[in-house]
Amino acid sequence: MKAIIIEEERFAELLILIKARCTEPDQFTAQAAQDLGLSQEQLTRLLHAMFRTFNYEFVRWAQSHGASCVR
Numbered sequence: 328m329k330a331i332i333i334e335e336e337r338f339a340e341l342l343i344l345i346k347a348r349c350t351e352p353d354q355f356t357a358q359a360a361q362d363l364g365l366s367q368e369q370l371t372r373l374l375h376a377m378f379r380t381f382n383y384e385f386v387r388w389a390q391s392h393g394a395s396c397v398r
Contacts, residue, residue: 335394342382349378 333341352360352370360370386396 335396338389338394338396342385345385346378346382349381350374 350371352367352374356370356374360367360373365373386394390396
């Protein structure tokens with residue numbers, strides 16, 4: 328098994344990149360939202376809520392491995 332070491336600054340950078348990607352609708356989420364009858368605002372709110380859940384679990388996992396994850 329390989330060990331990957333990531334500096335906390337890079338960890339924070341990774342979360343920023345993931346947030347930017349996860350909170351902007353792509354063609355698949357936009358189509359699914361349209362199929363479900365969701366407005367653009369509803370889709371945006373849903374994507375942000377989903378990212379908050381992901382962020383919470385990801386940071387909690389990182390903290391359990393010794394990261395401070397404090398801004």
